Amino acid sequence: MQEKTKGNRVLIDGSRLMIEALARAGADAFIGYPITPANLLYQYGSQRLKLMLPAPDEITTLQWMSGLSATGQLPVTATSFPGFALMLESINMAYMMELPMVIILVQRLGPATGTATCGAQGDLLLLRGMISGAHPIPVLATADFNDCWDLAAKAAEVAINLRTPVVLLTSKEEVMTQKSFDMGTLAKVIPVERKHYDLECEYKSYKPTDFVPDFLPVTQNKHQVRLNASTHDQTGILQHSNEESMANTRRLEEKVIQRMKSHYYYSLDEQKGAKKLIVAYGITSSAALDATEMLRNNGDKVSLLIPRTLIPTPAFYRELMMKHERVVIAEENINHQFGKLLFGENTPANVAFVGSLGKMISPEEIMKEVTA
Numbered sequence: 001m002q003e004k005t006k007g008n009r010v011l012i013d014g015s016r017l018m019i020e021a022l023a024r025a026g027a028d029a030f031i032g033y034p035i036t037p038a039n040l041l042y043q044y045g046s047q048r049l050k051l052m053l054p055a056p057d058e059i060t061t062l063q064w065m066s067g068l069s070a071t072g073q074l075p076v077t078a079t080s081f082p083g084f085a086l087m088l089e090s091i092n093m094a095y096m097m098e099l100p101m102v103i104i105l106v107q108r109l110g111p112a113t114g115t116a117t118c119g120a121q122g123d124l125l126l127l128r129g130m131i132s133g134a135h136p137i138p139v140l141a142t143a144d145f146n147d148c149w150d151l152a153a154k155a156a157e158v159a160i161n162l163r164t165p166v167v168l169l170t171s172k173e174e175v176m177t178q179k180s181f182d183m184g185t186l187a188k189v190i191p192v193e194r195k196h197y198d199l200e201c202e203y204k205s206y207k208p209t210d211f212v213p214d215f216l217p218v219t220q221n222k223h224q225v226r227l228n229a230s231t232h233d234q235t236g237i238l239q240h241s242n243e244e245s246m247a248n249t250r251r252l253e254e255k256v257i258q259r260m261k262s263h264y265y266y267s268l269d270e271q272k273g274a275k276k277l278i279v280a281y282g283i284t285s286s287a288a289l290d291a292t293e294m295l296r297n298n299g300d301k302v303s304l305l306i307p308r309t310l311i312p313t314p315a316f317y318r319e320l321m322m323k324h325e326r327v328v329i330a331e332e333n334i335n336h337q338f339g340k341l342l343f344g345e346n347t348p349a350n351v352a353f354v355g356s357l358g359k360m361i362s363p364e365e366i367m368k369e370v371t372a
Helices: 014-025 039-048 058-070 081-097 124-128 145-162 172-176 243-263 284-297 315-322 337-343 363-370
Strands: 009-012 029-032 051-054 075-079 101-107 139-141 165-171 179-182 266-269 276-280 302-307 309-311 326-330 351-354
Touching: 014 039, 014 145, 014 165, 014 172, 029 039, 029 058, 039 051, 039 075, 039 172, 058 075, 058 081, 058 101, 075 081, 081 101, 081 165, 101 145, 101 172, 124 165, 124 309, 124 337, 139 145, 145 165, 145 243, 165 172, 266 315, 276 284, 276 315, 276 363, 284 302, 284 326, 284 363, 302 315, 309 337, 315 337, 326 363, 337 351, 351 363
Parallel strands: 029 051, 029 075, 075 101, 101 165, 139 165, 276 302, 276 326, 326 351
Antiparallel strands: 009 179, 139 309, 266 302
């Protein structure tokens, strides 16, 4: 896929945009096991990235990705909940070893195998608690085709710069639906710079610089590299619970929280004097955009927040909501997952919820709740 000039419209889907952006950002390999509705990502990844390894299952997928990452490559995979569930232990391993990788999670209706061809937004709370100890893992969520391009490239950047697995959260409709799109609206993707430790003194695999340790691939011969998925000190040597190893484990959380502050992505359309706020992420953002426009055309003053960085959750989201008399959060589930991510079980009185099960949310449903 070549660079397009403004005004050149093509029929395309979000899967192709994600894979192309990742390739341009520097992703080296696609490793995967096919699963609906992530199959197009598997297909395009096999065609576009330099290396493609078809794994026999999702556990193997993450193990192979970890091995490639340890050699200095940036691997990518795509899956849905049943496959992601099998990956969890290995994602924890990669998180502890601080290995960069990008995991595209295409949400579909659950529980278990659910309905493979029915979309949903049901995996958010799983992502918040997926790392043992409840440490946060970066999660970015696409809301439109431009996000499929921009956030895919950002996911690669975050993975490399923070030495961590990153989840790019999307849904069936976003990756499978083809529509006419102006390629000229896409920003240029710059390959992510990969810096390696280059000093003569002893290399410590987990000695941090601004929360993140310098990286060295295991394939170089100048320094010893220790990668360890168990509790370890800065050298990567197995420890129980001494001061240095506990500081290293605490750093894993601090690293994501502190370094992700430069990767807070969202859009806020504030209307002057508005006391009502609509909040929606992912595929539901399209309905929220339409609902906002329709309400304003009817004379209602309303603002719109579309969060794209979901984890760690910026405090700004909560602060903004508390400034409005009525907040409506719309998401394609029936248990208010983003609201619980923000507020736990104690949802403030000014926050209402619009949800659905097995179908997309309409602008009219959002409008009804806003004006209730």
